[in-house]
Amino acid sequence: SWHVITRIVAAGMTEHENGVRNALKRLKESGLLTDFTWNGKVQQWKPRAGGGRQLLRLTERGRAWTEMAFKVVALPCELDDLAHKHKGVEHAVGILEARDWLAANGFDVDLEPQARLYDEGEPFGARTEPDLLATVGGVSWSVEVQREVHERNGDKWRKAVELYGRLMLITFSEAAREKQVQLLRAEMGRWGWPTGTIRVGSLEALERGDGAFTVLQN
Numbered sequence: 604s605w606h607v608i609t610r611i612v613a614a615g616m617t618e619h620e621n622g623v624r625n626a627l628k629r630l631k632e633s634g635l636l637t638d639f640t641w642n643g644k645v646q647q648w649k650p651r652a653g654g655g656r657q658l659l660r661l662t663e664r665g666r667a668w669t670e671m672a673f674k675v676v677a678l679p680c681e682l683d684d685l686a687h688k689h690k691g692v693e694h695a696v697g698i699l700e701a702r703d704w705l706a707a708n709g710f711d712v713d714l715e716p717q718a719r720l721y722d723e724g725e726p727f728g729a730r731t732e733p734d735l736l737a738t739v740g741g742v743s744w745s746v747e748v749q750r751e752v753h754e755r756n757g758d759k760w761r762k763a764v765e766l767y768g769r770l771m772l773i774t775f776s777e778a779a780r781e782k783q784v785q786l787l788r789a790e791m792g793r794w795g796w797p798t799g800t801i802r803v804g805s806l807e808a809l810e811r812g813d814g815a816f817t818v819l820q821n
Contacts, residue, residue, distance in 0.1 A: 607623065
């Protein structure tokens with residue numbers, strides 16, 4: 604819902620966000636929109652402390668009305684497959700947020716990157732599959748949207764840098780980003796860390812227009 608509100612205001616259709624919120628409420632009451640649910644429960648997006656944001660989808664009636672009124676094909680809700688793939692709504696929304704920011708900043712983003720084997724000689728062995736693969740200027744970055752910041756992810760970071768040479772970690776909040784940077788600096792100081800570059804940012808900073816990343820290099 605927050606993207607709907609932002610885009611309508613940016614397009615100059617109204618100056619008042621509450622007017623858009625009221626319109627969304629009326630569309631829900633009329634049965635054209637509904638809340639996104641997961642395991643029978645209404646879901647919200649909560650990237651940091653504070654109130655949640657509405658996740659909405661078209662109902663079947665809403666899809667039919669949209670196609671009739673605007674002569675377009677209504678696309679399926681992209682959260683359906685992504686939430687199943689990543690076993691949760693929160694991580695799936697975070698990935699879509701990161702994808703949209705990267706695309707808006709000139710990256711060609713693959714939402715379904717191919718997995719890479721740790722060892723090509725073991726076709727059924729361990730593998731790494733980034734959340735996204737972002738390419739700009741012919742250079743590709745393995746992108747992980749880090750919902751939980753924890754030192755147990757050290758092996759995963761190491762292997763991503765070893766296989767791709769570049770890793771972009773995007774946390775939900777700035778507080779999580781700072782913790783992530785500290786853990787990475789400790790991890791990269793260990794013996795045998797592969798040569799490569801890691802960029803660390805947060806969805807919180809990207810949303811407010813601060814695209815600065817902390818760059819760590821070895």
